[in-house]
Amino acid sequence: MRFVSIFLLFFTSSVLADASLYERGKAYYYGQGVEQDYEKSFNAFKHSAKIGSIEAKTALAMMYIEGKGVAQDDDKGLELLNYSVDRNHDKAQYYLGILYYRGIGIEEDLAKAFELFKRSANQGYADAQYNLSLMYQQGDVIKKNTLLAHKWLLDSAESGNSDGQYHLAVAYQDSGHYKDAFTLYLKAAKQDHADAQYKLGWLYEYGKGITKDYVSAVNWYIKAHQLGHVGVSYRLGLLYEVGLGVKPDYETAYHYYQMSIEEGNLDAYNKLGYLYEHGKGVGKSTQKSYEHYIHAAREGHQASQLKVALMYEKGIGTKRSIKNAKFWLKKLRKKGNKMAGFKLKRLQKR
Incomplete structure (x- = not known):
């Protein structure tokens, strides 16, 4: 089960000169307007708890459990957390629930x-x-x-839970309600939900539920990428290669495709094969082109299989071999690829 992180404790808040002790504790915890300092955060929460802040007691409990700003102490943390739970504090109930769930x-x-x-x-x-x-x-x-x-x-x-917004948006998208999906993805994306940012970029790219806008698509894809989204690198590579929402930039496209192959994306292997083949964004190398195409081909990527067959036929990037060319074309023909059937028929006449 994927749970909301236990350690995202507090809502962020800007620091004002007359900020309360509790607000000051949050500011030091997150480094909002001041240098991050867990000890100062702990001390602020401690003073706030002494004057009755249940929020501060809950925050102290979690700092003891995390061992931030104070020596790690589960017993003390649980004591404070149970104090808040007994007084019906919703955050404390949630955090204690997480502790019980995860042991x-x-x-x-x-x-x-x-x-x-x-x-x-x-x-x-x-x-x-x-x-x-x-x-x-x-x-x-x-x-x-x-x-x-x-x-x-x-x-x-x-x-306002971003995971809830995201999954509800997915349901709307799957049923074709793109405008409702867009609204919820946007809410989640603004809370730094990487998957929602990716989906938002996709809706902008294809004009689903919103006017097509490649610049916005690129911007949301980049945000998702910065948060470590797996899969968005390929979309960015495509947009930079073609020049949609950005100026065409083969070197940047190459960079994103490289990251995408590290995620196992076979389409990215195919794209890198093309860039090496034509020397776009990288030095031209038919051998490296072949190496990328053959990798994807062996994993079942049909466009790469067709390309490998042609490279064997012509002897591009590898030793010429009509036998190997026929091998790949036969595999494709079995999958119903008409182009492969046509090319195979032509080769068999030789």
């Missing part, structure tokens, strides 16, 4: 995790609502219930 500093207990998520979710805490949706969807502890899973997914999205 962090405490014996794993999925039933207790479920009850804590439910208490927190009923108070409108978005992350708890999303995790409750997952538990109903997957049948963890409780009986699988798709209706309740969907209900809590809707609630989590409405409450």
